[in-house]
Amino acid sequence: MSSSLIVETSSLLSESYTFDSRPYHPLASTVKRYWSPSMPQDGLTLVFLHGGSFHKEHWEPVIDDLLVLLTQSQNGSKANIKIREMWAIDAPTSGDSALLNEEALRWGYESFPWQEYGRSIHAFLTGRGRTHAGFNLQDPVVPNIDFSSHILVGIGHSIGAVSLVLSLDYFPSIEGLFSSGILVEPMIMNEKAARSAAAVFTANSVARRDIWPSREEAYKMLKARHTWKIWDDRTLRIYVNHGLRPLPTLEYPDIKDGLTLKCTRKLETASYRDLNGCHVAYRNMRSYVSRIRLHIVYSTVNDGIPAEAKQDIIHNATGGLQNLASVEYIEGAAHLSPQTHPRAVAEKIFKHCRWTRRCAGLKLSSDIAKMHQLFSVENIQ
Template sequence: MAPLEFETYTLDPRPHYPFLITAKRYWNPSHYHDDDDALTVILAHATGYHKEHWEPTIEDFYDVLAEAGSNNPVKIREFWAIDAPNHGDAAVLNEELLTWGHTPIFDWQEYARSIHAVLTNLGTGINVDFRSRKLVGVGHSMGAVSIILAGTFMPEIKFLSVILVEPMIYKTGGPIVNFIELSARRRDIWPGYQEAYNQFSSRAAYQAWDSRVLDAYVKHGLRDLPSAEYPDKQGVTLKCTKAQELACYRDTVGKARVWTYMDHLCSTIPVHFIFGAINDSVSKKTQEDLLRNSAKGLQASVARVPGAGHLIVQTSPRALAEAIYVDLGSDIASDFVPGPARTGVQSRL
């Protein structure tokens, strides 16, 4: 397989939208990268992570395509991964703005607005006409909510389908773990990048991660001090500050709006849910409530990745790539007809 290529972009949508938005485009030169018929996949990350966490999944996805051979029906033009405005590289660019009005709660709709700004060419810095592209949205956790919300703003973004990886959408039940408590206790200053890597890699939770993701977490998720939050400190710290991570966990508006919109989405385009087989974040009962009462039993597919929990992107990029490949293949073979008459969840458990 030809090496994966990428370019990094910063969109400046001001004065229409206050945040600078960072994105990265990935493509394989030997696979339909200039084909107007091929898919452009938009990727949104979970709380506390950033766009580069998708890189191992993208790499493994192209391996899956290569293994499928010449009869493979799935054609990918490129992948675009977009940072939330308080995560990754965007968090550094927006650090002063984020100190006012975006704590103690950060509305997930801001991430959706950022995605929408990129895909509607609001501003300067990305010279791509996404309106002419065949778009598929893929989001993990908070990113799944944000992908859906991005499609509700005007002008309309027309996704051909969406793939929701461990979406953090619930009305009852809620998370099994207290993310706010865990985030509040976490360490966020280290003497240097190597010391941070050593500390992460010594902990069981991070040892379960794919090594490529852990490398990206340190390389792209940390920054040099001093910062706006720690103006008198030295060493390295998180690009997404603890205050902003906590602010994301406190939001309830984004997921509430998606809950009431899900049945419309499922009656309009193909929707795919990918869950980890290990319910370590949201209970299976809560997930079933989402499918039954939010999606209202409308046509959708459900896959459960063996051995994975909520952090599928971090622990199981190959298995996730395979699941996404199956979903995209099913879209191509689908006779999906918009409208509420098509009901029933199709399960790949």
């Protein structure tokens, strides 16, 4: 396909696109493709979906660390994993998507439904819209990407994980495109836990600082605060470089200097006010695990999701542990594991991609026990 400007990102090349799904969906999405000319066409295609208020580039440290593991596996005794390419998709309220949708999001989204991210994912993967080369709706239109020949692995964090499973609910169905899904700290929980988490996240977002004099000052100020101090430094720099925009904006029309958040405090807060997306995902978990293989990657520090809520998902909402492809934990990490522990998240993705390749011939329902046996601890070392 005709492409946008190709940029070298670490050891990969990247291309940026805008997907305009109007009139099927009123909000545009910005997406990024990561690939290398040496990547095989019969490999897996990874689709990354970010957490609330973040953006697609937050996955780049994880992608970099995953590439290191892939290179090491090619030179070692571990089973080789073939990756065709990787995509990351911005939510309509986040990153460069937020700039394109700024006017459309000004009213009517006091509570922003997580299904809107799911609809954006669905529209892009099914080609229900137009693809533009670059991050601008005035850029040239290029052919849509045909994912029908791809073997997709969906990878979502937090709200992105919820939006991944919600995208399965739209027509035409895309569950046949996915070989598996990896849910990292998914914000899927029962009503009591969801209301409590929403209150905490909302209070934090309302009080969040959102104006800085420069990128350098923003980095220094954030680096000095505990929340961001524990982030991998690569991720923090990406947050400053890709998550901020120059003033003035529609939100702050009278402030002429400095920088503010692409995902505004108002939109971030609106996403935490939505309980319906969490509710639908929680109620439908038994359906989702019957339609695609789902791996869950939780953290051992339960700051975002209570421990009992995680156990409720594993043993009740899904119908039982036996219905999940796997459940694993990242030791010492909290809810923002991709930001603080990108290497550990990459290791889980690497392992699950090995599982996906080896499970390619297994049927989801009838062979799930065989899959669990195949990937017992002694078989995946």
